[in-house]
Amino acid sequence: MRCVVCPENGPPETLIIEDREVRPPRPDQVVVDVAAAGVNFVDALFVAGSYQIKPPVPFVPGSEIAGTVHAVGPDVVGWQPGDRVLAMTGLGGWSEQVTLSPFQLLRVPDALDLDAAAAFMQSYATARFALHERAGAQPGETLLVLGAGGGVGLATIDVAKAMGLHVLGAASSAEKRAAALAAGADAVVDPGTDDLKDAARTFARAHRPDATGVDLVLDPIGGDLAEPALRSLGYLGRYLVIGFAAGAIPKLPLNQVLLRNRSLLGVDWGAWSMAYAADNAALIEMLLALVADGDLHPTVPTRYAFDDATIALNDLLHRRVTGKVVLVPRA
Ligand SMILES: NC(=O)c1ccc[n+]([C@@H]2O[C@H](COP(=O)([O-])OP(=O)(O)OC[C@H]3O[C@@H](n4cnc5c(N)ncnc54)[C@H](OP(=O)(O)O)[C@@H]3O)[C@@H](O)[C@H]2O)c1
Numbered sequence: 280m281r282c283v284v285c286p287e288n289g290p291p292e293t294l295i296i297e298d299r300e301v302r303p304p305r306p307d308q309v310v311v312d313v314a315a316a317g318v319n320f321v322d323a324l325f326v327a328g329s330y331q332i333k334p335p336v337p338f339v340p341g342s343e344i345a346g347t348v349h350a351v352g353p354d355v356v357g358w359q360p361g362d363r364v365l366a367m368t369g370l371g372g373w374s375e376q377v378t379l380s381p382f383q384l385l386r387v388p389d390a391l392d393l394d395a396a397a398a399f400m401q402s403y404a405t406a407r408f409a410l411h412e413r414a415g416a417q418p419g420e421t422l423l424v425l426g427a428g429g430g431v432g433l434a435t436i437d438v439a440k441a442m443g444l445h446v447l448g449a450a451s452s453a454e455k456r457a458a459a460l461a462a463g464a465d466a467v468v469d470p471g472t473d474d475l476k477d478a479a480r481t482f483a484r485a486h487r488p489d490a491t492g493v494d495l496v497l498d499p500i501g502g503d504l505a506e507p508a509l510r511s512l513g514y515l516g517r518y519l520v521i522g523f524a525a526g527a528i529p530k531l532p533l534n535q536v537l538l539r540n541r542s543l544l545g546v547d548w549g550a551w552s553m554a555y556a557a558d559n560a561a562l563i564e565m566l567l568a569l570v571a572d573g574d575l576h577p578t579v580p581t582r583y584a585f586d587d588a589t590i591a592l593n594d595l596l597h598r599r600v601t602g603k604v605v606l607v608p609r610a
Contacts, residue, residue, distance in 0.1 A: 292589055339372075401430075424448050499521040
């Protein structure tokens with residue numbers, strides 16, 4: 280069984296391919312043939328050894344997968360070979376096969392291909408958790424999405440439109456802005472050339488003439504855009520802190536939170552999903568039902584073979600990717 284292995288912590292170049300023995304499953308386990316495995320920022324942090332959880336090396340990275348059930352232990356009910364599934368693996372997903380508890384598996388709706396399914400859970404669950412559970416977003420509200428052409432950004436646009444929000448996407452390249460529009464954004468802005476605050480206020484006023492700014496900002500980037508994004512929030516605006524893809528953790532002037540009674544809201548979907556497993560399972564089932572009903576439209580991710588895992592991770596880390604990335608066992 281081929282897998283991508285992190286033999287020691289370091290940059291993506293440290294990754295190697297290994298052939299490993301398939302571990303025989305216990306009677307209560309399921310073996311899944313991995314069709315595709317998601318590549319996420321957190322995987323790069325695991326490889327670098329800079330995440331708060333540091334798995335001992337060597338380890339197989341890969342936090343989410345989709346594939347088909349290969350074999351089912353005799354104590355397992357409800358699953359059979361050939362079933363299309365997706366799962367959070369935490370680690371170990373960049374492997375031709377994974378052995379999982381049946382409770383980790385979710386059925387993939389026919390409307391979702393396995394590549395898109397492998398890249399679905401982290402970004403869509405984060406988007407929904409942020410907008411619904413954390414911000415209590417309401418239909419008709421306006422939302423500025425930073426990193427709108429990235430994985431979380433595109434998922435957020437899709438989820439937000441399904442919730443009836445008006446969405447302005449900010450992204451650095453024409454390709455990413457086109458992807459944001461294709462995902463359903465009502466308008467896009469280039470924060471490199473346009474004044475983000477002015478663009479956001481104009482957008483908000485187009486939807487509510489007395490608006491003093493947008494109702495919501497979703498920020499997976501951090502860095503230099505954080506302050507103008509905070510300033511673009513209107514009265515009672517909420518700022519959703521998702522991540523720091525730019526590397527720098529911004530320091531924000533707190534007077535800008537006091538003004539207009541704004542709120543800063545932290546979003547840690549991973550921690551919530553572990554602390555409230557039943558609520559998280561319901562959230563994901565609901566998202567998959569929306570996909571099945573045609574109300575959500577996950578984009579097709581860019582594929583890389585396992586052998587190109589280093590390239591995939593570097594492309595993600597260096598902003599070269601639009602949308603999501605998956606690794607497939609063979610090209
Ligand atoms: N809090 C949570 O629960 C949660 C859940 C999932 C992910 N996250 C975090 O959210 C962040 C984004 O994840 P993602 O999957 O959307 O990543 P992604 O697909 O790589 O998108 C991130 C976007 O950030 C922008 N960016 C700006 N400076 C960058 C830099 N120096 N390096 C890389 N990207 C840069 C890029 O957009 P432009 O080129 O348009 O600027 C890029 O498209 C990550 O930090 C991830 O760890 C948090």
